[in-house]
Amino acid sequence: MNLKTLRLLPLAAFVVSLSAMASQDNAALIKQGEYVARAADCGACHRTVEQGGALFSGGYAIDSPMGRIISSNITPSKTHGIGDYTEQQLADALRKGINAKGQHLYPAMPYTAYQGMSDADIHALYVYLQQGVKPVDKAVPATELAFPFNVRALMFGWNLLFLDASSATLPTDADEPLKRGQYLVDTLGHCGACHTPRNAFMAEDSSRYLAGAALGGWVAPNITSDQASGIGSWSNDELAGFLKNGHVTNKAQAAGGMAEAVENSLRFLSDGDLHAMASYLKTVPAIASAHPVLSAPRTVVPVDMTTLEVGQGDQASLANASETDGARLYNAACASCHGRDGQGTADAFYPSLSQNTALTGGQPNNLVMAIIEGISRKGADLEVNMPALGGDLNDQQIAAIANYSLQRFGNPALNVSEQEVAQLRRGGDVPLLVTAMPYVLWLGGVLGVAIVCWWVLARIKRKREREILEKKNALNRRFHSR
Secondary structure, eight states, X not given: OOXXXXXXXXXXXXXXXXXXXXXXXXXXXXXXXXXXXXXXXHHHHSSOSSTTOOTTOOOOEEEETTEEEEOOOOSSOTTTSSTTOOHHHHHHHHHHSBOTTXXXXXXXXOHHHHTTOOHHHHHHHHHIIIIXXXXXXXXXXXXXXXXXXXOTTHHHHHHHHHTTOOOXXXXXXXXXXXXXXXXXXXXXXXXXXXXXXXXXXXXXXXXXXXXXXXXXXXXXXXXXXXXXXXXXXXXXXXXXXXXXXXXXTXXXXXXXXXXXXXXXXXXXXXXXXXXXXXXXXXXXXXXXXXXXXXXXXXXXXXXXXXXXXXXTOOTHHHHOTTOOOHHHHHHHHTHHHHOTTSOOOTTXXXXXXXXXXXXXXXXXXXXXXXXXXXXXXXXXSOEEEEOOOTTTSOHHHHHHHHHHHHHHTSOTXXXXXXHHHHXXXXXXXXXXXXXXXXXXXXXXXXXXXXXXXXXXXXXXXXXXXXXXXXXXXXXXXXXXXX
């Protein structure tokens, strides 16, 4: 080895070390971006229809009141994904709801919350989506909504009205964990998208921030600091544990959209972040719910065993569409897990029904929807699967089970009818904007026809006036010519 080569060795070692450091920094950035994607719950929507499909490849149908919105492919595919996106284009999609083609996105993609994302998080997310995710060259169906919701340009006016709407603000002297908690709740976690009621234009009503809202048949509960109907009586540890595991013994069980949030997002967050979220939620001003909430767990009266079948229930009653006795149906469908007295198991794996917010809360929606759709949830500690009975039981039978459970174990002030079950099965109440739209279009059509008729009649009138004026002028010219 000559002297020149020896002199170059330190330089080569320095270049190699710089390259290794850059590689480590990039790996850390990708890991940070993956965490941001988890916290923002990107995978909940940008997933495939089939189970076990490629990550972020899209195609999942999001049922909205306006129709089905198909999630896009956000893998780094250059043909069907976001492989050609610049970082600024990703930022515009996240913060402004405008994609790389200049099209307005629908707020099913919660850009109204993501508008608060930090530059650092967007940068990390961009690097992760471009370098840490496998490209999937798969096209997804286009979103096709009925008129006028298919006119994306209308979102320009909606954004002018509602994009800058703000939620609760922290005191200027708030500590860093509290600020972090608000950022996770309001921005990345976009909790208000489900837990804040919507106004007539389907934007979040900031005056009822996190006070609970109906969503696809389910109810996202009140998570303000109200003691009776919110989470004011919960400890920080209970809140953090619920976010991580999806349950708190003898208190609540995550189901529906919340179960998905736990499984896809919240269980992966650090304990520090979960406790920061819990601390912030405890500071949210209390808003009492309008619906009565059971103030204390029921003292359950033992079931009269003579009224029910022995064993684990007569499964034949589930196949009998004429069976509408709530006690018999409960015994056949529910007692094997929750017990005849509704108290579950000693280890709370099968939870108590008399200490469950789905039954003791102010609305029966979540109880009904859990019976119809079941519960599938994977928390940090265990996996829960409650079978869906919606395909086996008709609306009258589901109402019978729900009412028996409410009267025996839950809030006896609640009652659900067969018609209400049918409505919840269809996704709950339809927003005013959607129900009123046919009438608005009809009225607009009538006004349009009226305007056209007015314009035609005005033109005819002006033409006749010109003809009369021309005749008068002709007569005057004849008179003066004599």
